[in-house]
Amino acid sequence: MERTLTLEITTTGRVRVLTLARPEALNAFNEALYDATTEALLEAAQDPEVAVVVVTGAGRAFSAGTDLKEMQARVTATDFTPGRHGFPGLIDALNGFAKPLICAVNGIGVGIGTTILGYADLAFMSSTARLMCPFTSLGVAPEAASSYLLPRLIGRQNAAWLLMSSEWITAEQALEMGLVWKVCEPDDLMAEAHRHAEVLAARPLASLMAVKKSIAAPTLPGVAAARERENAYFVELMGSGANAEALAAFTSTP
Numbered sequence: 007m008e009r010t011l012t013l014e015i016t017t018t019g020r021v022r023v024l025t026l027a028r029p030e031a032l033n034a035f036n037e038a039l040y041d042a043t044t045e046a047l048l049e050a051a052q053d054p055e056v057a058v059v060v061v062t063g064a065g066r067a068f069s070a071g072t073d074l075k076e077m078q079a080r081v082t083a084t085d086f087t088p089g090r091h092g093f094p095g096l097i098d099a100l101n102g103f104a105k106p107l108i109c110a111v112n113g114i115g116v117g118i119g120t121t122i123l124g125y126a127d128l129a130f131m132s133s134t135a136r137l138m139c140p141f142t143s144l145g146v147a148p149e150a151a152s153s154y155l156l157p158r159l160i161g162r163q164n165a166a167w168l169l170m171s172s173e174w175i176t177a178e179q180a181l182e183m184g185l186v187w188k189v190c191e192p193d194d195l196m197a198e199a200h201r202h203a204e205v206l207a208a209r210p211l212a213s214l215m216a217v218k219k220s221i222a223a224p225t226l227p228g229v230a231a232a233r234e235r236e237n238a239y240f241v242e243l244m245g246s247g248a249n250a251e252a253l254a255a256f257t258s259t260p
Contacts, residue, residue, distance in 0.1 A: 011038060011042075012026070012027055012028050012036070012038050012039040012042050013025065013026060013027055013039065013042040013043060013046060014027045014064065015046055017055075017056065018200070019204065019207060020055060020056060020057035020058065020207035020208075020211075021056075021057070021058050021059075021060060021200060021203040021204060021207050022046075022050050022053075022056045022058070022059050022060070023059075023060045023061075023062065023200075024043060024046050024047075024050075024059060024060070024061045024062075025061075025062050025063065025064050026039065026043070026061070026062070026063045026064060026068070026069055027064045028064075029063075029064045029065030029066070029067070031070065031073065032065070032066070032067035032069070032070035032113075032114065033063040033064065033065070033067045033068065033069040033070060033119070034069065034070040034071060034072065034073040034074070035069060035071065035072050035073060035093070035096075035118055036073040037087065037088060037089030037092055038089065040089050040091055040092050040093055040095065040096050041089040041090050041091045041092070041095070043061075043096055043099075044091040044095045044096045044098075044099045045091070047059065047096075047099040047100065047103055048099055050103075050105070051099075051102075051103055051104060051105060054211070056105065057105060057106070057206065057207040057209075057211050057214060058105060058106045058107075058108060058203040058204075058206050058207045058214075059103070059105060059106070059107050059108070060108045060109075060110055060199055060200065060203050061107070061108070061109050061110070061122070061126075062109070062110040062111075062112050062195075062196065062199070063111075063112050063113060063119075065113070066112075066113045066114070067112075067113040067114045067115075067119070068109075068111045068112055068113050068114060068115040068119050068135065069115055069116065069117075069118060069119030069122075070114065070116045070117075070119060071116040071117025071118050071119050071120075071140065072093065072117055072118060074144075093118070093149075096118075097150050097151070097233065100122065100125040100150075101125065101151075101226075101229055103125070104215045104218060104219060105211070105214065105215060105218065106127045106128070106203070106206045106214055106218060107125060107126055107127050108126060108127065108128045108129070108130070108199055108202065108203055109122060109123055109126040109128075109129045109130070110129075110130045110131075110195055110196055110199040111123075111129065111130065111131040111132060111135050111137070111177075111186065111195075112132050112135065112192070112195055112196075113132065113134075113135050114135060114136050114137070114138075115135065115136075115137045115138070116137075116138050116139075116140055117138075117139065117140060117141075117149065118149065118150060119137070120137040120138060120139050120152075120168070120185075121139065121148075121149055121150040121152040121155075121156070122150070123159075123185055123186065124150065124151065124152055124155030124156055124159060125150075125155070127218065128187050128188075128199075128202060129185070129186040129187050130186065130187065130188050130189075130190055130195055130198055130199045130202075131177045131180055131181070131186040131188070131189050131190070131195075132177065132189075132190060132191070132192045132195045133177050133178075133189050133190065133191055133192065134177070134192055135177050136174045136175065136176055136177070137168075137174065137175050137180055137185070138172065138173065138174045138175070139152065139168050139169050139172065140172045141169060141172065142169075142170055142171070142172045143172035144172075144248075144249055145243060145246075145247055145248025145249035145251070146239075146240055146243050146244055146249050147236050147239035147240045147242075147243055148169050148236050148239075149236055149240070150233075150236075151228075151229040151230075151232040151233050151236065152165075152169060152232075152236075153165075153169065153232050153235070153236060154225075154228045154229060154231070154232035155225070155229065155232070156168060156169065156185075158225070158228075159184060159185065160183040160184050160185050161183070161184075164183045164184075164185075168183075168185075177189045
């Protein structure tokens with residue numbers, strides 16, 4: 007097992023598992039975790055011995071999204087050091103990842119902990135996990151091309167509710183929407199995700215990649231355009247009005 011301060015990397019056969027490892031922060035993405043995950047995806051993409059990547063979380067969360075303390079630091083320009091890749095680099099790596107990507111949602115998924123599913127080829131979810139896109143509660147815009155990918159994946163009305171309401175959805179609701187492929191008992195989640203990963207990993211890598219590229223190709227222009235729109239709205243909204251109030255309330259909470 008390899009481990010950075012924020013990410014555990016294990017490889018079994020041709021399956022590589024990336025475990026988000028900031029359990030004390032519910033695996034929220036700080037700049038270090040964005041960078042470590044991006045680097046791990048780029049490395050797996052280039053490793054001819056890796057056919058499938060599984061992303062999961064340590065502890066009781068999948069990921070609580072972007073670390074709001076770092077978001078506040080970015081807004082106020084105090085004590086914030088950008089990472090090498092950051093959030094945009096992770097989305098670039100996900101969007102360009104040409105091998106099968108499986109998400110195993112072991113616990114709560116917030117923000118990028120939910121929108122990452124738009125890039126998953128297969129998503130498994132613990133029956134006790136929950137998901138939420140908190141953008142309106144934070145006074146910001148959608149992210150990660152979720153305004154484009156989620157309507158394609160789960161339909162416009164499901165996507166509208168998920169992106170507008172800032173309400174939790176259960177594993178059962180996520181399955182019914184089509185946001186995840188299978189719901190498992192917590193103790194069975196990783197075994198099921200790994201079992202399916204091994205089925206894929208047994209296939210010729212060039213063929214797997216041809217299938218994935220063929221599926222993804224029609225979405226690439228839409229993803230790029232959505233990211234540009236979302237980023238423009240994010241710049242407009244971050245640090246103003248409701249966002250400033252939400253971040254101040256969060257960072258002032260003991």
